[in-house]
Amino acid sequence: MKIRCPHCSKEYTIPDERLKALTGAVTIPCPSCRGGIDISPGQGRDPSAPAPRAAKGEERGSGLKERILGSLKDLPPMPQVAQKAREVMAKPTSSFSDLAKVIEADQAIVTRVLKIANSPYYGLSGKVSSVRHAAVVLGSKTLMEMLNLACSSEILGQTLAGYDLEAGDLWTHSLGVAAGSQILARRVKPELEQDAFSAGLIHDAGKIILDPYIQERKQAFRDFVNKSSETFLNAERHILGFDHAELASEACRIWQIPAHIAKAIRHHHDPAESQADPLSFIVHTADAVAMMSGIGAGLDGMLYALHPKAVSFLKLKPDDLSSLMGQIAEFVDKTTREI
Ligand SMILES: [Fe+2]
Ligand SMILES: [Fe+2]
Structure with missing residues (x-):
């Protein structure tokens, strides 16, 4: 079903399956202008339209x-450093320094980890200059979280x-x-x-x-x-x-x-x-x-x-x-x- 935002006039297609799941009228924010779009169940649905078949021979x-x-x-x-870090974290005897050592072996990842550590979310803007420092200040669990982010940012x-x-x-x-x-x-x-x-x-x-x-x-x-x-x-x-x-x-x-x-x-x-x-x-x-x-x-x-x-x-x-x-x-x- 096609709907039009009453505020910015942008048109969108909404899957019928989503409409079927509605139990009453809802207002959703327009992705473009964030204004409200009112939608009610059953609006504009054509139940007789057959679903197209997948292309033959594919x-x-x-x-x-x-x-x-x-x-x-x-x-x-997947970057080996993430796998090695997971192994280090699984050992109860591992220290901050063991985890930092694994990460420091991959310079590209170090740069990304430091960027994340210095992002406003972790509240250390501009203050973390090494992986070891990040491990001490933020703890190894948070460091592991940042390592996961660093390893996946490029691919995702x-x-x-x-x-x-x-x-x-x-x-x-x-x-x-x-x-x-x-x-x-x-x-x-x-x-x-x-x-x-x-x-x-x-x-x-x-x-x-x-x-x-x-x-x-x-x-x-x-x-x-x-x-x-x-x-x-x-x-x-x-x-x-x-x-x-x-x-x-x-x-x-x-x-x-x-x-x-x-x-x-x-x-x-x-x-x-x-x-x-x-x-x-x-x-x-x-x-x-x-x-x-x-x-x-x-x-x-x-x-x-x-x-x-x-x-x-x-x-x-x-x-x-x-x-x-x-x-x-x-x-x-x-x-x-x-x-
Ligand atoms: Fe999904
Ligand atoms: Fe998803």
């Missing part, structure tokens, strides 16, 4: 998935033409979901705090892997989304036979990412399928809240459906979601100002 399903996963082996691995920062994401869009969204997941975990499962941050940061990494394959099928995706007003996630499932969440969780095995993080990535769009896995609900909720805050990809994100079980599963109150929105926005604003 490779899809498990064959395509195996080919994509096979090609990942040719890509440069790229343009994804298949998804119509400009350079930096996915990076900003991932930062928001990482921060939101960490805040939620601190509240409901404190022992998962660091894993929640990592899982939130890479939850949409499947989009990076899939982007060239979507570009190859751009017309089929455009036709599917336009003609049936379906979500892009459903277009992935329909045209490719799997979605970015499923693919990323399998890529995690190749990247040697722990299985419980892979599970949360697998279920970030359908946490109810995770057999009551707290990390899956945490990442899903942070993703939905980031999208509702406008830290996502256009209007599609504005109506991102928070799973009805998420609020009760995480024992959240309505106020918690609005305060989470504020905290996510603050983290993204302050960390991106200097990175």
Whole structure:
């Protein structure tokens, strides 16, 4: 369905699936001018329009998935420094200095870690001059968090033409979901705090892997989304036979990412399928809240459906979601100002 912002006249397409999830009229902020757009369930829907079929002859399903996963082996691995740092952190006898030593071995990463440490969010603007200094002042858990950010900023920062994401869009969204997941975990499962941050940061990494394959099928995706007003996630499932969440969780095995993080990535769009896995609900909720805050990809994100079980599963109150929105926005604003 097409809607027009009454304030700036910009036109947007909203997937019908999102409209079906509405139980009453809502007002959403226009991504362009931030003015309110009123939407009611059923508005402009054409139930007789058939969903278009995937283009014939296109490779899809498990064959395509195996080919994509096979090609990942040719890509440069995730920075080794992150893997080594994780091993150091896992040893109870490790010190600040052991962690700093691992990071200092990669100068490109050192530069990025220092930029993050000096960003306004960590409150040390311009004062941290070495990784060792950052480890002492901020503690090894925060240093690990900054290392994760430094290792992923380049890969998550790229343009994804298949998804119509400009350079930096996915990076900003991932930062928001990482921060939101960490805040939620601190509240409901404190022992998962660091894993929640990592899982939130890479939850949409499947989009990076899939982007060239979507570009190859751009017309089929455009036709599917336009003609049936379906979500892009459903277009992935329909045209490719799997979605970015499923693919990323399998890529995690190749990247040697722990299985419980892979599970949360697998279920970030359908946490109810995770057999009551707290990390899956945490990442899903942070993703939905980031999208509702406008830290996502256009209007599609504005109506991102928070799973009805998420609020009760995480024992959240309505106020918690609005305060989470504020905290996510603050983290993204302050960390991106200097990175
Ligand atoms: Fe996603
Ligand atoms: Fe996401």
